[in-house]
Amino acid sequence: MNGGRSGTRRAPRLLVAACVCALAALALMVWQIFDPRPLQVIVAMSVGQVLGTASFVAFLSMVWRDLRRARAREAVRAAIEETRVD
Amino acid sequence: MPIPTSPQAITTLACAGCSAVILVGYLVLRPPLVRATKLWLLMGLGVLPIGVALAGNYHGFEATKKRRFCGSCHVMALHESDAADPASQSLGARHSRNALFGAESCYACHADYGMFGTVVTKAGGLRHVWLYATEYRNVPIDEAKKTIRLRKPFPNGNCMQCHSTRNALFVQRSDHAASLEDVRAGRLGCAGAGCHGLAHPFFASATAAGGETSPRRLASGGGTK
DSSP states (O other): OHHHHHHHHHHHHHHHHHHHHHHHHHHHHHHHHHSOOHHHHHHIIIIIHHHHHHHHHHHHHHHHHHHHHHHHHHHHHHHHHHHHHO | OOOOOSHHHHHHHHHHHHHHHHHHHHHHHOOOOOHHHHHHHHIIIIIHHHHHHHHHHHHHHHHTTSHHHHTTSGGGHHHHHHHHOTTOOSHHHHHHTSTTTGGGHHHHHHSOOSTTHHHHHHHHHHHHHHHIIIIITTOOHHHHHHHOOBSSBOOHHHHHTTOOSOSHHHHHSHHHHHHHHHHHHTSSOSSBTTTTBOSSTTSOOHHHHTSOSOGGGTSSBSOBO
16 A cells, blocks of 8 residues: 555656646747747747657656556455455 | 737647646646546646647747748848848849748748758758857857858759749840750859849858859858858
């Protein structure tokens, strides 16, 4: 159970980092709309999109980890139920 | 700072605004990670930012076609002001006054045509940005005028997108008739001393630039230094 608890603690921290990264990415991508000069456009299309992609991947990995954990929990519960019936 | 009004810009701003509200809301409220929260985060971290990237990229690529964008590097300021000058008689300015080219006159003449023209032009543009950042950022305009030159001759094919060279009026001129094959084959440049003059009056002459000896081959261009 400890592992599970530390896992749930870790996940929001990853999510917080993903949200901050995504906000930075949004800011960079919006910057070029108001000030379309070479540096701004290049930064928006490179750094902005890398940050945005990284934050989305972090979110997906967290969801994937959550799903796996839920499935494992279900399996343990089913095994316990089975033992009780026996 | 101009207020963007294009549909792409508005889409970008709308998606970014919605996404930011979701993300800030999550950071402030920190709700439990139930299914609804995850769905909101999927919107805020995935769907809406992808919308921002798509619309933003489109808007960015469109912005790179504008004359104002090209003129934002100080070494191109003279070219930009000449193109916008209604009294200028340079080849560049006369073409910029054409409503068909409008505010995208740099791109209309300098972009390579063909299937991969846009990609090749954008790659060349990145090279310009690199050169500007590493060599020309602190170079005064007077100095830059002497050193900036074309990397390769301006392709006549770019002129011939509009001036087909097949019009009877075109061939009636003896100069055109005499050099028709050379012009079509790209052996003789349209822009340059002796023909239609330098496209931009501020370009270094061929000799000063230390480039090719024929000014005709250096006149305007498929790419600067």
